Amino acid sequence: MKEPRPRSLQWVLVRRLILLQAAMLLVFLGLLTLVLFIAQPRLLVDNEEAAVIVGEALSRDGNGQLVLRETEDLKEFRESFPYLWFVVRDQNGQELRQGNVPEVYAGGSGDGLLNSVDRAALTFAQNDLRPAASFANLDTPAGRVGVLASTLSSRAENDGVEVNIDLQIELARNPDGTINWLRIGPILVILTVVMLLPIVIVMGFTTLVTTPAVVRRSLAGLVATAEEAGAIDIDNRAVQLPTERVPQEVAPLVHAFNRALARLGEGYEKRNRFLTDAAHELRTPIAILRTRAELLREDPESQRLLKDIERLSHLAQQLLDRQVLDHSAGSREVVDLVDLARTLAADFAPLALEAGYELSFEPAEGKVPVSIRPQQIERAVANLLRNAIEHGGGAGTITVLVDGKGGLEIHDEGPGIPSGERERVFDPFYRLRPRPTGAGLGLNIAREIARLHGGTIEILDGDWRGTHIRLQLPLAQP
Structure with a gap:
């Protein structure tokens, strides 16, 4: 799925x-x-508002003549628009006007069409200085009158920006007006x-x-924190993720993750200390046991006992080596890989010959400088050579090869390792074939040493006989 x-x-x-x-x-x-x-709502612009305010201020005197009451609204409107003018005419033709009425409007509202409309806006061309005006037929306290009004007598009186809005929306209606x-x-x-x-x-x-x-x-801090979390491994497990740039809602998760890292690191350290102490404690009784076994008379049983003690001693040493790797420290040295491999090949030559092999050494031309901790690399190569002697079939040639790229290869002519098992053999305590010797830690320790040096160990593919294993180390920078 x-x-x-x-x-x-x-x-x-x-x-x-x-x-x-x-x-x-x-x-x-x-x-x-x-x-x-x-x-x-009704949207009223200045001229329309002027007509409405004037209409509300109209009344008649005792003789029935049109008069204009000075209402508060009219007074405030005059203060805002000092150029206000208007012409009022009722149904009988009686007229009332105030302000500087432009000549074009001097005739008043007139009769005919304007008497039948509700309201209208009168405008002129853009380059014409005659002002726009608004006409409305209104029902006022003085009766129904037509009011023609404007806030300007001429466009030249405009002191700024004048905005006139005329919005008319008419909807389709039924015969009954709905x-x-x-x-x-x-x-x-x-x-x-x-x-x-x-x-x-x-x-x-x-x-x-x-x-x-x-x-x-906003999530940049969280992304950076996630990248730092992705870089945490067994070598820097004590790292704590920063929370300065993490969003407040995610900060509790980061704090919980940091506490989990601290607990895991503490547990890992306790386990390492236990294994290291156990390996140290085992060495003393193993040494005593070996001494007592050597005092026994020589016979097949005592020889098998000595081999078992040697195996137990080797296992304790490998456990100790494995724990020491977790606390690897000290400065590196620039070492010639050819010289180091030659020395190790010479050291293991007697063991290889005794086990029935021939040992061949193929160095690179010139020196191959690598920056390493010599004791750790010697331990790794020794494990690879010991593994070849134990699993090479007891015949043929074991070859130690060094190339100019920082690679050290060990070849044997044994039964080889199936392709499906080439990764599992590096697991601790995993053994491809049961044997009375070895503990299944040699390849695991060798790979861990290579990783700590920024290198790799891999089993090569090819049509040759046996196993070809390569230790790749980074070359020293000049």
Whole structure:
């Protein structure tokens, strides 16, 4: 079964933000529509407001003549618009005017069409200095009158920016005057979509562009902490992850991870100390046992006992070596790998000859300088040579080869290692074939030594007979 791919927090946030913005926009438009439907507001611009205020201030005197009351609204409006003028005419033709009425409007509102309309806006061309005006037929305390008004006598009186808004919305109606929603409903939906779609597209695009950058910047500290966590291994298990740049919501997880690392490190140290102490303690009774066994008379049983004691001693030494690797310290030395391999080959030559092998040494041309801890590398190569002697079949040639790339190879002509077992043989205590000698730690210790030096150990593939194992070490920098 395919493992599900983890979701991206960044894109989850982006999608949810887009949906949230779209929902908020729809809710806002719905509330705005509801408010407008309930309030039925009227948008009044300056000239229209002037006509309304003048109409509310009209009345008649005892003789039935039109008079203008100085109301508070009219007084405040005059202070805001000192150039206010207007012409008022009732149904009987009686007229009242104030202010500097432009010549084009001096004739008043006139008769005919203007007497039958509700309101109208009168404008001129852009380069014409005659001002725009507003006309309205209003029901006032003085009766129904037509009011023609403006806040300017000439466009030259404008001191800044003048904005005139004239918004007229007429809906389809039934013969009885009611709104025909069946006809205007689809049109309103289309208009709403046309108006909202650009806004949604712009908001979505902006979210897609900006949100990933914002989220990426916000999570940069978490990503850096994750990279540091990925670099933790057995050699630097005491490292603690920083929490300075981690988001507050994730900080408890990082603290818990640091505490877990500390507990694991403490447990690992306790286990190492136990194994090291056990290996040390084993060496003394093994030495006593060997001494007593050597005092026995020589016979096959005593010889087997000595071999078993030697095996036990070797196992204790390997356990001690394995624990010492975890506390590897000290400076490295630049050593000629050819000289080191030659010395080890000479040391193991008697053992190889005694076991029935021939030993061959093939050095590289010139020196091969490597930066190593000599004792550890000698231990690794010794384990590889001992492994070749024990598992090489007791015949043929064991070859020690050094090349100029920092590689040291050991070849034998034994039964070899199956390809499916070439990684498992490096596991501690794993043995390909049961033998009365060895403990299954030699290859594991050799690989660990190579890793601590930045090198590798691998079993090579080829059509040759036996096993070819290569220790690769980094060359020393000049």
